[in-house]
Amino acid sequence: xxxxxxxxxxxxxxxxVLMRVASQLKKQDDISEVAMFMGTEGNHDLLAQVGLTTVxxxxxxxxxxIVIVVADSEERAESTTQDALSMLTDRNAGQDNELDYRPxxxxxxxxxxxxxxxxxxxxxxxxxxxxxxxxxxxGLNVFLFSDNVxxxxxxxxxxxARRKNLLFMGPDCGxxxxxxxxxxxxxxIKSGRIGCIAASGTGLQAVVCELDRLGEGVSHAIGVGGRDxxxxxxxxxxxxxxxxxxxxxxxxxIILLSKPPSADVVEALEAxxxxxxxxxxxxxxxxELPGNTFIQTxxxxxxxATAVCRVNGREHVPVPFNLPDRISDxxxxxxxxxxxxxxxxxxxxxxxxxxxxxxxSKELGPVAKSFEEHAGHIVVDLGDDQYTIGRPxxxxxxxxxxEKLIELAExxxxxxxxxxxxxxxxxxxxxxxxxxxxxxxxETLRKRRELSAEIVAVVIGTxxxxxxxxxxxxxxxxxxxxxxxxxxxxxxxxxxxxxPACRENYMKEAS
Amino acid sequence: MKPDxxxxxxxxxxxxxxxESFSEDLRKAEIPVIQMDWxxxxxxxxxxxxxxxxxxxxx
Numbered sequence: 001x002x003x004x005x006x007x008x009x010x011x012x013x014x015x016x017v018l019m020r021v022a023s024q025l026k027k028q029d030d031i032s033e034v035a036m037f038m039g040t041e042g043n044h045d046l047l048a049q050v051g052l053t054t055v056x057x058x059x060x061x062x063x064x065x066i067v068i069v070v071a072d073s074e075e076r077a078e079s080t081t082q083d084a085l086s087m088l089t090d091r092n093a094g095q096d097n098e099l100d101y102r103p104x105x106x107x108x109x110x111x112x113x114x115x116x117x118x119x120x121x122x123x124x125x126x127x128x129x130x131x132x133x134x135x136x137x138x139g140l141n142v143f144l145f146s147d148n149v150x151x152x153x154x155x156x157x158x159x160x161a162r163r164k165n166l167l168f169m170g171p172d173c174g175x176x177x178x179x180x181x182x183x184x185x186x187x188x189i190k191s192g193r194i195g196c197i198a199a200s201g202t203g204l205q206a207v208v209c210e211l212d213r214l215g216e217g218v219s220h221a222i223g224v225g226g227r228d229x230x231x232x233x234x235x236x237x238x239x240x241x242x243x244x245x246x247x248x249x250x251x252x253x254i255i256l257l258s259k260p261p262s263a264d265v266v267e268a269l270e271a272x273x274x275x276x277x278x279x280x281x282x283x284x285x286x287x288e289l290p291g292n293t294f295i296q297t298x299x300x301x302x303x304x305a306t307a308v309c310r311v312n313g314r315e316h317v318p319v320p321f322n323l324p325d326r327i328s329d330x331x332x333x334x335x336x337x338x339x340x341x342x343x344x345x346x347x348x349x350x351x352x353x354x355x356x357x358x359x360x361s362k363e364l365g366p367v368a369k370s371f372e373e374h375a376g377h378i379v380v381d382l383g384d385d386q387y388t389i390g391r392p393x394x395x396x397x398x399x400x401x402x403e404k405l406i407e408l409a410e411x412x413x414x415x416x417x418x419x420x421x422x423x424x425x426x427x428x429x430x431x432x433x434x435x436x437x438x439x440x441x442x443e444t445l446r447k448r449r450e451l452s453a454e455i456v457a458v459v460i461g462t463x464x465x466x467x468x469x470x471x472x473x474x475x476x477x478x479x480x481x482x483x484x485x486x487x488x489x490x491x492x493x494x495x496x497x498x499x500p501a502c503r504e505n506y507m508k509e510a511s
Numbered sequence: 512m513k514p515d516x517x518x519x520x521x522x523x524x525x526x527x528x529x530x531e532s533f534s535e536d537l538r539k540a541e542i543p544v545i546q547m548d549w550x551x552x553x554x555x556x557x558x559x560x561x562x563x564x565x566x567x568x569x570x
Contacts, residue, residue: 062555122529
């Protein structure tokens with residue numbers, strides 16, 4: 001193995017660009033590692049942690065780029081380093097050609113766009129609070145995509161925003177829609193009468209895609225950050241967003257999504273919403289509230305379907321499957337091949353993983369949430385911080401799932417696996433061909449006879465998304481992967497494959 | 512609160528600080544957006560940043 005280290009002085013690149021280039025170059029067989037980081041203190045620690053530090057890399061300062069390549073030969077390490085540098089400089093050259101002015105300061109930016117009303121921030125977390133605070137001072141609403149923002153900073157920024165009647169979406173806010181405009185990882189959806197408030201990125205994506213599929217659209221969808229309904233943050237932005245949507249003439253029904261909120265926050269939200277004329281449909285992932293202020297739903301799909309019925313003046317009756325005949329046919333065809341075997345879920349969306357864990361554990365018993373736990377069934381959120389250190393989120397770069405699948409096969413952990421459950425989240429910002437990436441890894445493992453399990457995929461997206469959802473589904477179909485558009489249906493179907501005892505109940509409810 | 516002044520009642524106009532692709536997506540949707548050339552302040556030295564901020568506060 002040969003290792004090359006190159007330092008590019010005084011060149012700032014954002015981490016997603018670096019990680020994208022690195023993961024593209026790493027796909028070559030003779031390249032075992034490509035690490036590209038700015039020389040910040042945190043990144044030096046990270047390089048040391050993964051054993052990639054070199055004498056030369058230590059010389060890099062926070063504004064210098066470090067490129068480390070580990071390859072089969074010195075020549076390949078060197079040529080790949082050069083490829084990396086040209087890929088980055090080509091990107092910058094392209095930007096220069098656009099001749100658009102890029103101000104260095106917020107004041108200069110406001111000089112060019114004086115009536116700007118929103119700042120979208122996606123910079124490293126350690127600097128995000130400082131920049132967000134400056135934006136609030138200038139009267140800008142904030143969409144904060146960055147993660148790793150301290151809880152104390154979140155609370156102080158949200159309080160500051162509230163005092164100025166500004167929205168503070170985030171931190172770690174993946175998706176939002178304001179007046180029909182999608183921000184971050186956004187699916188292309190219709191505008192409509194349903195307003196959403198979400199402390200969950202992929203949960204929001206699943207709901208807006210389901211609304212779109214049911215023919216309805218979204219007025220606004222406000223991301224509030226995963227911790228907003230915790231006791232510490234106290235629902236600061238959820239409360240404000242609820243007030244805004246209640247008064248918004250375009251919004252007829254509100255959907256509120258979050259992991260189980262703290263009891264004091266629920267109490268305050270119930271007190272607020274009990275005065276509302278707009279109905280609020282809630283989905284709190286596994287939490288059932290004693291009160292009836294909210295129209296409570298158990299799953300993301302049920303939340304969407306309930307809201308659609310509400311705007312159309314109908315009551316919603318939840319069913320486990322919308323097409324029970326298809327499920328009967330599938331079960332008949334699959335028989336009991338997966339019965340009693342392990343379920344392995346590898347998700348890119350955290351809320352989708354959580355929902356699958358909840359539904360599966362109801363029928364199958366304990367379901368582990370990380371590879372370290374040694375329970376039989378496992379559903380992992382590969383977007384969790386522990387799997388994304390120094391890597392892009394798996395929605396951008398699903399190669400991490402491929403690597404995990406291969407790793408599990410090599411350690412024999414797929415030998416007793418009856419079903420593999422995965423998600424593909426489409427939309428702006430996401431990988432452009434996740435189906436192909438998945439199918440290639442499945443076919444490799446099938447050829448090596450290391451995978452005989454049934455593969456079930458839930459695809460979250462809309463026909464207008466850049467990935468072409470129909471083409472994505474065809475690729476999966478052709479590879480013998482069973483595709484669902486609803487996360488809860490996919491999880492229930494998987495439960496029925498692994499535990500035939502629950503089939504009768506589900507099918508009875510569905511018919 | 513004055514709801515008529517909230518973000519929800521206005522066409523959005525964005526200052527994008529960070530990922531270029533967000534600006535590109537907004538431009539495609541014909542939303543006014545300005546991309547900032549953001550770089551870590553004080554050369555990325557967090558201690559120096561804190562020091563500068565406290566000096567600015569005192570001033």
